[in-house]
Amino acid sequence: MLTRRIIPCFDVDKGRVVKGVSFVELRDAGDPVELARAYDREGADELVFLDITASSDDRETVYDMVAATADQVFIPFTVGGGIRSTADMKRMLELGADKVSINTAAVDRPDLVNEGAYRFGSQCIVVAIDARAVQGADDRWEVYVHGGRTPTGMDAVEWAREVVERGAGELLVTSMDADGHQAGYDIPMLRAISDAVSVPVIASGGAGNAEHMVEALDAGGADAVLAASIFHFGTCSIGEVKQQLADAGLPVRPVTESSY
Amino acid sequence: MTLPVVVIDYGAGNLRSVERALAHSGADVRITSDAASIEQAPAVVLPGVGAAADTMENLRERSLVEPIRDYIASGRPFLGVCMGLQALLEWSEEGGRQECLGIVPGHVAHFRASHLKVPHMGWNTVTWLRDHPLTVGIPQDSYFYFVHSFHPVLDDPAWALGETTYGVTFPSVVARENVVATQFHPEKSGTHGLQLYRNFVAWAAEEARAVPTADHAS
Numbered sequence: 001m002l003t004r005r006i007i008p009c010f011d012v013d014k015g016r017v018v019k020g021v022s023f024v025e026l027r028d029a030g031d032p033v034e035l036a037r038a039y040d041r042e043g044a045d046e047l048v049f050l051d052i053t054a055s056s057d058d059r060e061t062v063y064d065m066v067a068a069t070a071d072q073v074f075i076p077f078t079v080g081g082g083i084r085s086t087a088d089m090k091r092m093l094e095l096g097a098d099k100v101s102i103n104t105a106a107v108d109r110p111d112l113v114n115e116g117a118y119r120f121g122s123q124c125i126v127v128a129i130d131a132r133a134v135q136g137a138d139d140r141w142e143v144y145v146h147g148g149r150t151p152t153g154m155d156a157v158e159w160a161r162e163v164v165e166r167g168a169g170e171l172l173v174t175s176m177d178a179d180g181h182q183a184g185y186d187i188p189m190l191r192a193i194s195d196a197v198s199v200p201v202i203a204s205g206g207a208g209n210a211e212h213m214v215e216a217l218d219a220g221g222a223d224a225v226l227a228a229s230i231f232h233f234g235t236c237s238i239g240e241v242k243q244q245l246a247d248a249g250l251p252v253r254p255v256t257e258s259s260y
Numbered sequence: 261m262t263l264p265v266v267v268i269d270y271g272a273g274n275l276r277s278v279e280r281a282l283a284h285s286g287a288d289v290r291i292t293s294d295a296a297s298i299e300q301a302p303a304v305v306l307p308g309v310g311a312a313a314d315t316m317e318n319l320r321e322r323s324l325v326e327p328i329r330d331y332i333a334s335g336r337p338f339l340g341v342c343m344g345l346q347a348l349l350e351w352s353e354e355g356g357r358q359e360c361l362g363i364v365p366g367h368v369a370h371f372r373a374s375h376l377k378v379p380h381m382g383w384n385t386v387t388w389l390r391d392h393p394l395t396v397g398i399p400q401d402s403y404f405y406f407v408h409s410f411h412p413v414l415d416d417p418a419w420a421l422g423e424t425t426y427g428v429t430f431p432s433v434v435a436r437e438n439v440v441a442t443q444f445h446p447e448k449s450g451t452h453g454l455q456l457y458r459n460f461v462a463w464a465a466e467e468a469r470a471v472p473t474a475d476h477a478s
Contacts, residue, residue, distance in 0.1 A: 002382050002383070002426055003403065004382075005383070045382065045383055074281060074450050074451075074453060075448055076407075096276050098277070123381065123407045123408075124273065169379055198377060199378070199379070200381050223377060253403045256450070
């Protein structure tokens with residue numbers, strides 16, 4: 001049976017993981033490769049790296065990181081942040097990333113989704129959608145870009161439908177309202193988007209505990225849950241989350257001993 | 261000695277991941293699109309991801325269709341991965357009707373059930389239907405990573421080595437004589453995936469000892 005996926009997310013700046021990760025017995029908690037290996041051992045089903053490097057002069061660092069991760073980690077990983085062209089996508093995929101995630105670049109030029117899907121296949125094109133609830137409406141959400149700072153006036157559910165039609169193979173849906181509060185994912189938004197599209201949806205923003213993840217996967221209809229802080233700060237381990245999901249009747253991949 | 265394993269380069273997106281996993285599994289990996297290298301190889305891997313039409317188009321453009329058929333006919337070990345499995349069937353529904361290599365009797369069909377999310381993306385179980393050198397040390401119903409929108413439909417069920425259920429039950433591993441192929445990505449399936457590559461390399465080494473090729477006699 002296809003399992004629901006648990007996906008730790010790392011913010012990476014100049015090739016280093018930021019947002020103080022306090023994770024078990026790591027010599028260097030800022031080393032993306034070491035962290036990726038640790039989460040792989042813990043049973044992570046996939047990994048997402050979000051590159052927040054501001055200066056294009058420092059962009060080479062992320063390429064080195066992707067290559068080093070691909071050399072040592074044998075589970076799928078996605079890279080997002082700063083990808084603006086099919087040339088950027090090609091480079092990431094050739095270095096070993098399995099998927100690329102685009103957000104602002106897709107809003108700026110929606111054809112980028114078509115071009116990426118045509119050249120590399122839908123399976124490696126993830127569109128990230130950051131959205132906030134529209135004030136006074138309980139069933140509408142507006143797309144934001146530039147890290148959630150800039151409103152676009154676009155409806156998130158409509159945008160989700162459009163990018164899937166254009167060839168996105170997966171959506172990474174972040175609630176900017178819920179993000180950082182650890183009070184749970186935006187379930188109505190997840191449900192609305194998941195019901196509107198035929199591709200897998202990754203829930204993001206708001207995870208504070210395993211119960212929140214159960215809600216996102218169950219009531220929210222998500223196929224995968226992404227989280228950063230609760231894993232990085234040790235609030236709960238991936239194994240604990242998987243146990244709670246299994247107790248709630250959701251299919252999960254059991255944590256197996258990694259031998260590499 | 262380390263067994264040379266040729267990975268066919270025709271522009272497939274997962275080429276490097278397959279290379280890394282094979283190298284990690286003890287193979288001496290040679291990436292090539294050269295027909296002569298394929299002809300002489302003691303073991304060949306056909307990677308692949310994306311669309312059937314592109315895959316066949318790329319193989320034809322590089323004049324690799326006949327070398328692959330000839331290699332398989334030679335009886336030496338061959339591993340297809342994902343699109344490298346689908347290419348072995350007779351034809352694919354993808355993009356109309358796409359003619360494929362015709363090594364495995366059957367075709368490739370789209371996931372039809374409307375309630376399913378497509379692509380079938382993520383970790384799913386594989387149930388082994390019989391013993392095979394490829395399955396050594398991999399428990400029944402182990403999880404592997406899948407990403408695909410189409411699945412094989414076999415005319416001859418004897419080809420099926422493993423099966424997986426997503427709306428329908430489909431053959432996720434096929435094997436007969438010297439040919440093996442997986443619908444999932446062993447290079448992205450953690451411990452069990454690497455074990456599968458190790459098994460392929462060990463099996464190919466065993467075969468190479470039994471029937472030395474001109475290139476590989478030692």
